[in-house]
Amino acid sequence: MSTRTAIHATGIVVALASEAGALTAANSQPECITPLAEGAALCLSGMGPAAAHVAAHKLADAGATALAVFGVAGALHASLHNGALVCPERVLDDRGHAYATDAAWRGRLQRQLAVPSMPLHACGSLLSVDAPLLSAAAKAAAHDRHGALAVDMESAAVAAVAHERGLPLVVLRAIVDEIDDRIPEALNGSVDAWGRPRMAAVVAALCRHPSLLARLPRLYSRMQRATQALRAAAKATGPTLGWRR
Numbered sequence: 001m002s003t004r005t006a007i008h009a010t011g012i013v014v015a016l017a018s019e020a021g022a023l024t025a026a027n028s029q030p031e032c033i034t035p036l037a038e039g040a041a042l043c044l045s046g047m048g049p050a051a052a053h054v055a056a057h058k059l060a061d062a063g064a065t066a067l068a069v070f071g072v073a074g075a076l077h078a079s080l081h082n083g084a085l086v087c088p089e090r091v092l093d094d095r096g097h098a099y100a101t102d103a104a105w106r107g108r109l110q111r112q113l114a115v116p117s118m119p120l121h122a123c124g125s126l127l128s129v130d131a132p133l134l135s136a137a138a139k140a141a142a143h144d145r146h147g148a149l150a151v152d153m154e155s156a157a158v159a160a161v162a163h164e165r166g167l168p169l170v171v172l173r174a175i176v177d178e179i180d181d182r183i184p185e186a187l188n189g190s191v192d193a194w195g196r197p198r199m200a201a202v203v204a205a206l207c208r209h210p211s212l213l214a215r216l217p218r219l220y221s222r223m224q225r226a227t228q229a230l231r232a233a234a235k236a237t238g239p240t241l242g243w244r245r
Helices: 017-023 047-061 103-112 136-145 155-165 199-208 210-214 216-237
Strands: 010-014 033-035 041-042 066-075 090-093 099-100 125-128 149-153 171-175
Touching: 010 017, 010 047, 017 066, 017 216, 041 047, 041 125, 047 066, 047 099, 047 155, 066 155, 066 216, 090 155, 099 155, 103 216, 125 136, 125 155, 125 216, 155 171, 171 216
Parallel strands: 010 041, 010 066, 066 171, 090 125, 125 149
Antiparallel strands: 033 041, 066 149, 090 099
């Protein structure tokens, strides 16, 4: 079966291998399309807007009838805690562009995820930036400037492609770092573009900054809780993430 024949529903852009693992047990390959059930598919793009832009076009060219972004994000508002799900009304970039997500699709996700164990924030805006916001001060400044609830690096690029191609869009993210969490700059670059550890870089960072060792369990726990939320959301919404024509 050709890739185009196999995809006739949602094309899902995921940046990280762990995010892809929340959707499928298949071994998703970087920059490749992985077919899912019910005519959906994902593309493991890698981090950043340029990679997400390429992946979104790839999925649209392969026959996707809707585009979604699925994965983790950082909180820009104190109401969003680790593991909370975000399905924004709008996606913003830091150049002033704003893209609406599909209201009917978002409403369907609200109904499918309406259980106390999966708090879903289906309102407000999500901001996409070109580089991670590692400090509480940087997050607070982004919130003050844009009024967004959460931040990622890929959604605006996918939203631009959805707008260009006339495809409905939804974004479903789980919060990793809360507004006051600080991501150690020394660990920046310790994973590759798909979120896989670069062990030599990790060891080098720990040698330079031994105090980081005490922070790793908390960072790991944050990511595990967000990934668990994504798995639960994927199970509740199915491989199309709730999209219906």
